[in-house]
Structure formats: structure tokens, C-alpha cells
Amino acid sequence: MSKDWNGLPDRCAPTRQPNSVSAAGVLSKEAMVDAYTKAVGFSPASMPYWVHAFADNILAAASAQATPAVPKLSVWYGSMPESNGKTNWTAILHKGDLVEGHTIDRSEYPDRVRYAADCVRYLIGELPERPWILDYDADKRSGCAAPSPAACEAGDEVAAKAVNLEGLRDKLLAPRAIARDENGWLWHPDYPVCDEGTRADRLLEAFGIETAFVGMESDSPDFAERWHEEGLTDCSEWTPTPPAGDGWLLLEIYDTEDGPYAMFGRDQYEAENARKRENTRRLRAALTEGQA
Structure with a gap:
């Protein structure tokens, strides 16, 4: 050899x-x-x-x-409870650690998220066939059962009433008895329920209502000091002072991180006409004084 x-x-x-x-x-x-x-x-x-x-x-x-090849990427799909009591469904692309993964989609609609997750699963080889979107119920929400036809009709009627804002200005600015609750807070029964963070001034401006906000800290500093130091929750002792001008109505008294606030409102068109009349009066007075 x-x-x-x-x-x-x-x-x-x-x-x-x-x-x-x-x-x-x-x-x-x-x-x-x-x-x-x-x-x-x-x-x-x-x-x-x-x-x-x-x-x-x-x-x-x-x-x-x-040794068979182990997929480096995988998709996790499941529900995650939220602080508001609802459930968000989430799909995460990861390499074994969800914390380090990438969120594909998150929604209260589970099948929408599942479809997005299955599309990625198909791309990385976890599913043999491409998912068909019509196999997923895009309108199903987490924790919601399909309502009966009678419930749908009743719900539509209630929703129509709830979202009907016609005549909101007249309802909010109509004279009414101020009835604060046992802790001094005040809510207008016709004020619409809005998402958190909605600007009340801009919302009401769209309906021709001028707003003004008065804080207890500036309006009643002595009581405000006690409010913060003693951790009070009853603001009945405070009577908010209306802003300067005519036509202001007290709409609400509510709590904030800076203490109680009061929201006043008045007819924006009437207020604008009043300002124009006042400006005209001053101009005439100035002209008359100049001619004398």
C-alpha cells in the first residue's frame, strides 16, 4: 500500500x-x-x-x-388582560424569548390578530399553506357574544339616541337647578360621555359653546391648601366664581390632579355679538370724546 x-x-x-x-x-x-x-x-x-x-x-x-434543523423564529399568539378590564389579543415573533420578540399585531379582535400571526407562521415555515382571510371572523371582539336580532334592533335604537347630539347647545345652556352631589361634585345630565383625553373646550366649541375653567386653587386658595394638606374629598364648601362677562352657566365640577375644577359655558354667538356691541360702544364714545 x-x-x-x-x-x-x-x-x-x-x-x-x-x-x-x-x-x-x-x-x-x-x-x-x-x-x-x-x-x-x-x-x-x-x-x-x-x-x-x-x-x-x-x-x-x-x-x-x-440533527434536524430547529426553526430560529416562532410566533406566539394569545390574550393579554388590560387594566381597563378588556382583553387584547397579541401576536409576537420571537426566537424563544417573548420579551425580546417583535409584536406583529395587537387588538381586541382576536381573529384579526390570529390572521396576522398565521401569515407570519406561513412565511417562516410553521404552516404548510397560506392562510385564507375569509376563514377568520374580522368582526368578532374578545369577550363578546353574537347578539340576537331583537337585541340588535334594541341596541341600534339606544345607540341612535346615545350618539344624537342634535340640540346639544340648547340642552347644556338651558336654565336648570344646580344640584351637586353629597361631595359637591356636579355633572350635567346632557353632557356626552367622551373618551379620556377629549378636549371639552374644543368639543363644545363645535356646538357654539364658549367655555371657561376655574380652578379651586386660584379661586379659593385657603380651601385649596386644606384640600391638599388634609386630603379632603368633599368640595361642597367651594362655590366657583363665574368668569367675567354675562351669560355664564355652571356646567360641571370635577376633580383633577391639581384639585377641583369648575367648567362654565355660555352661548358663543351671543358672547361674540356682545363683544362686538361693546367694541362699537367704545369706538363711538372715543369718537364723541374726540369731537368735543
């Missing part, structure tokens, strides 16, 4: 025997070393160390090829 310049045989691959194959279909290290010993004539006691190292490397490479 010929040998190369390194003193190694030119054929060092062991002869594969049926009884030397493991259950996984890979030659064992002992079988490889035994075959090499017979091929080169070395005794086991004088076997070079590199033969064992060579066998280890071959087995490591074969084991790596035999």
Missing part, C-alpha cells in the same frame, strides 16, 4: 460492515478504528493518537448533519 509524504496511507476510510453500523445508521468509533488498524497493520497498542481524533471529527460531523 502506498503512503503519502506524511507517512499516512492514501486510503484511510474504513470498510463499512453491516455489523459496525449503529442504530442511527452511523459507523461507531470502535468500528472505524478497528477497520483502520486492519488496513495499515498497526497493533492497537501502537495506534497513533490522530486516528482517534480523526474518528471523533468524522462522528461529530455526521451527528451534526443528522
Whole structure:
């Protein structure tokens, strides 16, 4: 048998025997070393160390090829409760750690989020077929059951009344008895329920109502100091002072992080006409004084 310049045989691959194959279909290290010993004539006691190292490397490479590939990316889909009592459904693309993952979609509509999650699952190979959007109910909300036809009709009637803001200016500015609750707070029964953060001044301006806000801290500083120091919750002692001008009506008294506030409102058109009349009166007075 010929040998190369390194003193190694030119054929060092062991002869594969049926009884030397493991259950996984890979030659064992002992079988490889035994075959090499017979091929080169070395005794086991004088076997070079590199033969064992060579066998280890071959087995490591074969084991790596035999290990099935694990997907690096995966999609998590599930519900997450919110502080407002509702449930948001979330889909996250991750590599094993949800905290480090990327949010695909989040909504109170579970099937909308599930469709987005399944689309990504298809792209990364977790689903064999592309999802069909018509298989998902885009209108289903979390925690909501499908209403009966009678409930739908009743709900439509109530909703129509709830969202009808026709005549809101007249309702809010109509004279009424001021009835504050046991802690001094005041709410107008016709003021619409709005999302948090809605600007009341801009909302009412759209209906022709000019607004003014009076804080207890500036209007009644002594009581405001007691309010904060003693942690009071009853503001009945405070009677908000109306802003300068005519036509102001007290609409609401409510609490804020800076203490109680009062909201006054008046007819914007009447107020604008009053300002114009006042400006005209002053102009005429100035002209008359100049001519005298």
C-alpha cells in the first residue's frame, strides 16, 4: 500500500460492515478504528493518537448533519388582560424569548390578530399553506357574544339616541337647578360621555359653546391648601366664581390632579355679538370724546 509524504496511507476510510453500523445508521468509533488498524497493520497498542481524533471529527460531523434543523423564529399568539378590564389579543415573533420578540399585531379582535400571526407562521415555515382571510371572523371582539336580532334592533335604537347630539347647545345652556352631589361634585345630565383625553373646550366649541375653567386653587386658595394638606374629598364648601362677562352657566365640577375644577359655558354667538356691541360702544364714545 502506498503512503503519502506524511507517512499516512492514501486510503484511510474504513470498510463499512453491516455489523459496525449503529442504530442511527452511523459507523461507531470502535468500528472505524478497528477497520483502520486492519488496513495499515498497526497493533492497537501502537495506534497513533490522530486516528482517534480523526474518528471523533468524522462522528461529530455526521451527528451534526443528522440533527434536524430547529426553526430560529416562532410566533406566539394569545390574550393579554388590560387594566381597563378588556382583553387584547397579541401576536409576537420571537426566537424563544417573548420579551425580546417583535409584536406583529395587537387588538381586541382576536381573529384579526390570529390572521396576522398565521401569515407570519406561513412565511417562516410553521404552516404548510397560506392562510385564507375569509376563514377568520374580522368582526368578532374578545369577550363578546353574537347578539340576537331583537337585541340588535334594541341596541341600534339606544345607540341612535346615545350618539344624537342634535340640540346639544340648547340642552347644556338651558336654565336648570344646580344640584351637586353629597361631595359637591356636579355633572350635567346632557353632557356626552367622551373618551379620556377629549378636549371639552374644543368639543363644545363645535356646538357654539364658549367655555371657561376655574380652578379651586386660584379661586379659593385657603380651601385649596386644606384640600391638599388634609386630603379632603368633599368640595361642597367651594362655590366657583363665574368668569367675567354675562351669560355664564355652571356646567360641571370635577376633580383633577391639581384639585377641583369648575367648567362654565355660555352661548358663543351671543358672547361674540356682545363683544362686538361693546367694541362699537367704545369706538363711538372715543369718537364723541374726540369731537368735543
